[in-house]
Amino acid sequence: MSAQTTSMRDALYEAPGPKTKRRTAIGTVVSLVLLGVAIFFIIRQFYITDQLNERYWSFLLEWTTWRFLLEGLWGTVRVAAVSGVISMALGLLLMLGRISNSKVLSAICRVLTDLFRSLPSLLLIYFFFLVIPKYGLRMPPFWMLTIPISLAASGVLAEVFRAGVNAVPKGQVEAAMSIGLTHGKIVWKIVLPQALRIVIPSLVSQLVVVVKDTTVAYVVSFPDLMQNARVLISNYDALVSMYFVVAIIYILINYAINHLSIYLAHRSGNKIISRETENPL
Amino acid sequence: MAASDTAIIQMHHVDKHYGQLHVLQDINLDVHKGEVVVLIGPSGSGKSTLCRTINRLETIDSGEILFEGKPLPQEGKELAAYRAEIGMVFQSFNLFAHKSILDNVTLGPREVLKTPKDVAEKEAMELLERVGVAEQAHKVPAQLSGGQQQRVAIARSLAMHPKAMLFDEPTSALDPEMINEVLEVMVELAREGMTMVVVTHEMNFARRVSNRVVFMADGQIMEEASPDEFFDHPKTDRAKDFLDSIRGH
Ligand SMILES: Nc1ncnc2c1ncn2[C@@H]1O[C@H](COP(=O)(O)OP(=O)(O)OP(=O)(O)O)[C@@H](O)[C@H]1O
Ligand SMILES: [Mg+2]
Numbered sequence: 001m002s003a004q005t006t007s008m009r010d011a012l013y014e015a016p017g018p019k020t021k022r023r024t025a026i027g028t029v030v031s032l033v034l035l036g037v038a039i040f041f042i043i044r045q046f047y048i049t050d051q052l053n054e055r056y057w058s059f060l061l062e063w064t065t066w067r068f069l070l071e072g073l074w075g076t077v078r079v080a081a082v083s084g085v086i087s088m089a090l091g092l093l094l095m096l097g098r099i100s101n102s103k104v105l106s107a108i109c110r111v112l113t114d115l116f117r118s119l120p121s122l123l124l125i126y127f128f129f130l131v132i133p134k135y136g137l138r139m140p141p142f143w144m145l146t147i148p149i150s151l152a153a154s155g156v157l158a159e160v161f162r163a164g165v166n167a168v169p170k171g172q173v174e175a176a177m178s179i180g181l182t183h184g185k186i187v188w189k190i191v192l193p194q195a196l197r198i199v200i201p202s203l204v205s206q207l208v209v210v211v212k213d214t215t216v217a218y219v220v221s222f223p224d225l226m227q228n229a230r231v232l233i234s235n236y237d238a239l240v241s242m243y244f245v246v247a248i249i250y251i252l253i254n255y256a257i258n259h260l261s262i263y264l265a266h267r268s269g270n271k272i273i274s275r276e277t278e279n280p281l
Numbered sequence: 282m283a284a285s286d287t288a289i290i291q292m293h294h295v296d297k298h299y300g301q302l303h304v305l306q307d308i309n310l311d312v313h314k315g316e317v318v319v320l321i322g323p324s325g326s327g328k329s330t331l332c333r334t335i336n337r338l339e340t341i342d343s344g345e346i347l348f349e350g351k352p353l354p355q356e357g358k359e360l361a362a363y364r365a366e367i368g369m370v371f372q373s374f375n376l377f378a379h380k381s382i383l384d385n386v387t388l389g390p391r392e393v394l395k396t397p398k399d400v401a402e403k404e405a406m407e408l409l410e411r412v413g414v415a416e417q418a419h420k421v422p423a424q425l426s427g428g429q430q431q432r433v434a435i436a437r438s439l440a441m442h443p444k445a446m447l448f449d450e451p452t453s454a455l456d457p458e459m460i461n462e463v464l465e466v467m468v469e470l471a472r473e474g475m476t477m478v479v480v481t482h483e484m485n486f487a488r489r490v491s492n493r494v495v496f497m498a499d500g501q502i503m504e505e506a507s508p509d510e511f512f513d514h515p516k517t518d519r520a521k522d523f524l525d526s527i528r529g530h
Contacts, residue, residue, distance in 0.1 A: 175437075178368070179389035179441055
């Protein structure tokens, strides 16, 4: 019964012997050299095309530039955070409906889940931006962006949650039944807490998708990080430098999200998993 | 260990199929208050299924099962309330993996019996003490050995003050050196007059504490006898073959 905290990598490979160690060392050197060469050529290309010229980069030293980017970042964070919360709640409801005893409710939830999951979020955004206003329902750009992103993510999350629920061993439910817990209590006290822990990594991947989805904000003219970056690009005619900076910011955001997940998984997983508490990293 | 006359569990003409497979065939079985009944038989003979029909983890196709003279509730709150009166111990322990040992034991009393937290915890600690795992109260199940987990599972059932307890091969998943610590707890329970239905192949346990051995094969009850009679003078060939096979090579 004792599960182990071995990571997938530990499970796939045994401890390296002398030959493997030598091969790994050679591999490392080769990849470092290749990486160095690649970086060299990129920088050389930038130099040749004059992208390293000071005039493309100096605006980054101005406070107004960063204030504008930070405003955009704040927009991105708001959309991503609100979408994250809505999509998790909605995804949970869709999943609960789908596994409920009512055939009708279950069918409705299945159709909605598949619909949200299969439509590209951009298409949903166009729907909220172009179609719905035609019928007199006006909403601010924030919601024209947040609602479709939430819907798209909720479909995926409903499936993620369902996979988590299915992964909870049947014996857990039987034990809960045998001490007289009612159906609702079994779901809320036994199944969901365990299912959520199981799916934390997938939840986080989906949050990353949400953050990336926000970059289509320009469609509804919502000032997110990407949209503000575009403005700066046209103002300063600084395509490469601006994209470079924005890319780094997105990487940092998603890096932070991933670390949050490792922290969460570690904190809650510790309880379930194993007596050999080794570092999961 | 005197079994009184009232049968607390009664099964009349119970049948069950899994598709084509007739897993329970015309099962008739009475279990009296304070009685310890051991179910024994080859793999696939339907012991687990029988055991699980008693608290309706498995439904039946026909026949009836009565508890304290009343038919089992079929669903909902009534069924949950009925199950709360019957303890069940599983082969694979099934402790709630995300809860501490203490919370495993207090969950039922707090959620079902509405026992106040401090009372539930005090009682849980006494039970854990009794089964010898009180020091582990604040660990999680994965940190305990199999034998310890199974003793916690018994404590979890006892916390509900059950009127009867079902054990489905409680020691089969355990390393040999841990089997006795679990059996000791069960022997103690039997001494205190708990009504027990036990699926097990532990012959010493059966001889020492059971009032009756029920031998199953192919979904049928083939033989019912006192343990000494069954183990020393089995009547059917199936039972003889089975006993030879577990006494072994
Ligand atoms: N959910 C199920 N669906 C279909 N067949 C099942 C199911 N559960 C059990 N069976 C079959 O029913 C028969 C009886 O199973 P059961 O688990 O009651 O046997 P058992 O006597 O407890 O055996 P063991 O000693 O191996 O635990 C077996 O042939 C088994 O394969
Ligand atoms: Mg079995």
